[in-house]
Amino acid sequence: MNEDIYYYNNKPLELSYSNGYSMGDKIEIVLKLENDFKSGMLSWSQMRWIIENARFGSYTCQKIVDKLIFDGKLKVNPITNNTRTFYKKPSAFDL
Amino acid sequence: MEKAKKGFAMIPNQLIYDDRLSNEAKILFCYIKSLSSNYRNLRNSNLRTKLGCSINTLQNAKSELVKHGYLVIHRLSSANKYSLKLPNDYPKFKQSDYPKITQSDYPKFGEYYKSNNNNNNNNNNKGFKGFKKDKK
Numbered sequence: 001m002n003e004d005i006y007y008y009n010n011k012p013l014e015l016s017y018s019n020g021y022s023m024g025d026k027i028e029i030v031l032k033l034e035n036d037f038k039s040g041m042l043s044w045s046q047m048r049w050i051i052e053n054a055r056f057g058s059y060t061c062q063k064i065v066d067k068l069i070f071d072g073k074l075k076v077n078p079i080t081n082n083t084r085t086f087y088k089k090p091s092a093f094d095l
Numbered sequence: 096m097e098k099a100k101k102g103f104a105m106i107p108n109q110l111i112y113d114d115r116l117s118n119e120a121k122i123l124f125c126y127i128k129s130l131s132s133n134y135r136n137l138r139n140s141n142l143r144t145k146l147g148c149s150i151n152t153l154q155n156a157k158s159e160l161v162k163h164g165y166l167v168i169h170r171l172s173s174a175n176k177y178s179l180k181l182p183n184d185y186p187k188f189k190q191s192d193y194p195k196i197t198q199s200d201y202p203k204f205g206e207y208y209k210s211n212n213n214n215n216n217n218n219n220n221k222g223f224k225g226f227k228k229d230k231k
Binding site for chain 2: 004007010028032035036039040041043045
């Protein structure tokens with residue numbers, strides 16, 4: 001399966017558990033991911049690369065996919081190719 | 096020819112409403128976006144025939160897109176590889192904007208348990224099974 005690499009400052013995203021990003025960089029990456037998805041510049045193959053390789057921003061991508069499934073816009077999870085979500089739907093008693 | 100007319104491409108509004116870019120640059124972005132990401136190794140001659148413009152116009156369009164952060168060109172031997180991205184318009188975040196959180200801000204190990212013991216009413220005044228200690 002072909003995977004597209006997601007770049008930040010012309011470099012591939014670093015790992016989520018061991019990276020040299022500052023607090024500002026991290027906020028910028030999360031905003032960039034959300035902005036790219038809204039404008040159609042973030043493909044499923046890029047999201048798959050981020051999540052499967054545990055890159056920084058994988059939590060944001062998982063939340064984007066989950067929100068689409070909860071809203072009924074997606075029936076199948078495009079990352080895992082099944083109907084399961086990454087996280088459970090927040091209930092009334094969740095903070 | 097009919098097959099090529101099928102399908103669609105998503106174009107970001109940020110590009111469409113960007114006044115700094117010329118029409119040729121926008122058309123070039125749209126053409127590259129319509130291709131699959133694995134098929135973006137293009138030669139200048141192919142781009143010229145697809146866009147219907149001269150080499151100078153093509154070079155100007157590419158330099159505009161690169162300058163404003165929409166296009167990254169990876170130089171290869173025979174054909175260049177193009178990758179698209181969106182420029183960052185939001186302000187840069189600095190580390191100095193956030194307070195520094197260090198380990199010393201949290202309660203130390205001993206202090207935490209000392210306070211817990213007081214809450215559980217396990218005073219040191221009481222001896223075994225709650226009997227009072229003899230005062231010496």
